[in-house]
Amino acid sequence: MSTDSVTHVGTVGGVDINTLVSSLMQSEQAPLIQLQNEIVTEQDKLGRWTDVEARLSTLQGKTTQLTTASVWEQxxxxxxxxxxxxxxxxxxxxxxxxxxxxxxxxxKSHRIGSDAQASASDALTLTGDFTVGGQLITVVSGDSVRTIADKINAAASSMTDANKVRASVVDTTLVLDRVQTGTTAISLSDGTNGVLKTLGVLDAGDAVNHVLQEGHxxxxxxxxxxxxxxxxxxxxxxxxxxxxxxxxxxxxxxxxxxDTASIKTLLQDFISAYNSAMTKIKSEGVATVSTTNSVTAGPLVGDSLLRAIGGRSRELVTGTAATDPDISADFDTLRKIGITTSGVDNSLTIDSAILDEALLNHFDAVEALIRDPEAGVMKQFDTYLSGLLKPTEGTLDQRQSAINENISRRNDTVARMERNLTVYQNSLYEQFSYVQNVISELDQQRSYLSGIL
Structure with missing residues (x-):
C-alpha cells in the first residue's frame, strides 16, 4: 500500500509525525510485502509452466502427425x-x-497468320464479318489490325474451351493461336465481303494461307x-x-x-521439438550458479511433476516398444532406426544413414514401431502427452489452475490487508494528532503560568 498522499504536519516530542507513522507502518507491512512477493513467485511459476506446456504442445503436434495413417501412405x-x-x-x-x-x-497448338499489312494501327477501311472459334466478329471501316485482334480476344470468353482462340499482332501481322494444344485446327470461316481473304488469312479457296505452326x-x-x-x-x-x-x-x-523423405522430415521435426521441450524442462529443474558462485533456484526447482514429465518422456521415447506381434524384434526401439540419446541428458540425435536404410528396406517395420495402435513408440508417447495437455482435465491445466487459484486467494488477502493497514494508519495519525493537541495545550498552560508567576 502507498501512504504518499496521506501526510500530517507537526511533531510529537520533537519527532515528525509522518516519520513516526512510517516507522510503525513498516513492521505492520512486512506480512503484506511477503505475500506480494509470494504472488510474484507464483506468477513467475505460472509463466514457466505456460512455456513448458507450449513446447509440449508443439511436441505433441509432431507425434500426432507421425501416428497419422495418411502420412505413411504418401x-x-x-x-x-x-x-x-x-x-x-x-x-x-x-x-x-x-x-x-x-x-x-x-x-503444340495450331497457329496461323495474315498477310503483313501496311500498318498495325491504321484503319483498314474494311467492312464485313467472319467467324472464329464459333463467334461472329464484325469489322467496320475504322478498324485496324489491332482493333480486330482486340475484338477476337473479347469474344474468346464466349468460345468453348475446345474452340478458344487468342489473337495478337506481331509487327503488322494478325496472329491467331488455338489456346489448346493438339492436332485440332483453328475453327474459322469467312463471311460478308471476304474480310479474312482480304487480310490474307484465307486464300481464294478458303484454305489457311499462312500456317505458322502445325498443331501437334x-x-x-x-x-x-x-x-x-x-x-x-x-x-x-x-x-x-x-x-x-x-x-x-x-x-x-x-x-x-x-515417400520416405517426408517421413524423415517429420522425424527430424519431432526430434527438434522433443529436444526443445526436454531442454526447457531440464533448465527449469536445476539451480544456476553464477561466476561468483552464487546459486539461483527458480520456482520450479525440485518440482516433482516437472521431474516426472522429463523422466517419463525419456522412458517412452528411448525404451523398448511393448511386446506386440506387429512389431519386429529387429525394430523395437528408436535406437534401431538411428534415433538415439547420449545417455547424459534427454536430447535425441538422428543417424541419417541408419534411418535411410531402415525406411528404404524395412518401411513397414518402421511404421509399426512408430504408430502401431497398441505398442507403437510414438502412439504411446502421444497418448501420454494427451493426458498432460488435455484441456481442463489435463495434468498441466490442473497444475496451472491450482497456481491461478493460489494467486487469486493471495490477491484477495492482499486487498484485505491493505484495507486493514489503511485503517490502522489513519488511527495512528488520529492518535498522534490527539497527543500533539494535548501537548500544545499543556505548552500553552505552561506559558500562561510562567507569565503570572
Missing amino acids: MSATVTQTTSVLSASAESTASEASYDIDVSFLA NLEMTVNGVSVNRATNTGLTDVISDVTLSFSATGTSNLAVAR
Missing part, C-alpha cells in the same frame, strides 16, 4: 536423368514402380508403350494415380515409391 514421384523433361506427383494409391519415359514431341500431339513412350496425348500438362490417365506434366523432349526415369 507416395513420391521422383524424376531422374533429364529432370527438365517432366514433373510428376503421385497419389497415395499409386503403385511402386519405375518408368522409363522418352518424349519425342511436345504437344504429345508423343512419347512409357516403358516402351507408345502414348499420344493432346496436352502436355496435368495428365492423369497415362500412369494410374500419377499426374504428369511435360516441358521438354528427351529421356527420363520416373520412380514411384514410398
Whole structure:
C-alpha cells in the first residue's frame, strides 16, 4: 500500500509525525510485502509452466502427425536423368514402380497468320464479318489490325474451351493461336465481303494461307508403350494415380515409391521439438550458479511433476516398444532406426544413414514401431502427452489452475490487508494528532503560568 498522499504536519516530542507513522507502518507491512512477493513467485511459476506446456504442445503436434495413417501412405514421384523433361506427383494409391519415359514431341497448338499489312494501327477501311472459334466478329471501316485482334480476344470468353482462340499482332501481322494444344485446327470461316481473304488469312479457296505452326500431339513412350496425348500438362490417365506434366523432349526415369523423405522430415521435426521441450524442462529443474558462485533456484526447482514429465518422456521415447506381434524384434526401439540419446541428458540425435536404410528396406517395420495402435513408440508417447495437455482435465491445466487459484486467494488477502493497514494508519495519525493537541495545550498552560508567576 502507498501512504504518499496521506501526510500530517507537526511533531510529537520533537519527532515528525509522518516519520513516526512510517516507522510503525513498516513492521505492520512486512506480512503484506511477503505475500506480494509470494504472488510474484507464483506468477513467475505460472509463466514457466505456460512455456513448458507450449513446447509440449508443439511436441505433441509432431507425434500426432507421425501416428497419422495418411502420412505413411504418401507416395513420391521422383524424376531422374533429364529432370527438365517432366514433373510428376503421385497419389497415395499409386503403385511402386519405375518408368522409363522418352518424349519425342511436345504437344503444340495450331497457329496461323495474315498477310503483313501496311500498318498495325491504321484503319483498314474494311467492312464485313467472319467467324472464329464459333463467334461472329464484325469489322467496320475504322478498324485496324489491332482493333480486330482486340475484338477476337473479347469474344474468346464466349468460345468453348475446345474452340478458344487468342489473337495478337506481331509487327503488322494478325496472329491467331488455338489456346489448346493438339492436332485440332483453328475453327474459322469467312463471311460478308471476304474480310479474312482480304487480310490474307484465307486464300481464294478458303484454305489457311499462312500456317505458322502445325498443331501437334504429345508423343512419347512409357516403358516402351507408345502414348499420344493432346496436352502436355496435368495428365492423369497415362500412369494410374500419377499426374504428369511435360516441358521438354528427351529421356527420363520416373520412380514411384514410398515417400520416405517426408517421413524423415517429420522425424527430424519431432526430434527438434522433443529436444526443445526436454531442454526447457531440464533448465527449469536445476539451480544456476553464477561466476561468483552464487546459486539461483527458480520456482520450479525440485518440482516433482516437472521431474516426472522429463523422466517419463525419456522412458517412452528411448525404451523398448511393448511386446506386440506387429512389431519386429529387429525394430523395437528408436535406437534401431538411428534415433538415439547420449545417455547424459534427454536430447535425441538422428543417424541419417541408419534411418535411410531402415525406411528404404524395412518401411513397414518402421511404421509399426512408430504408430502401431497398441505398442507403437510414438502412439504411446502421444497418448501420454494427451493426458498432460488435455484441456481442463489435463495434468498441466490442473497444475496451472491450482497456481491461478493460489494467486487469486493471495490477491484477495492482499486487498484485505491493505484495507486493514489503511485503517490502522489513519488511527495512528488520529492518535498522534490527539497527543500533539494535548501537548500544545499543556505548552500553552505552561506559558500562561510562567507569565503570572
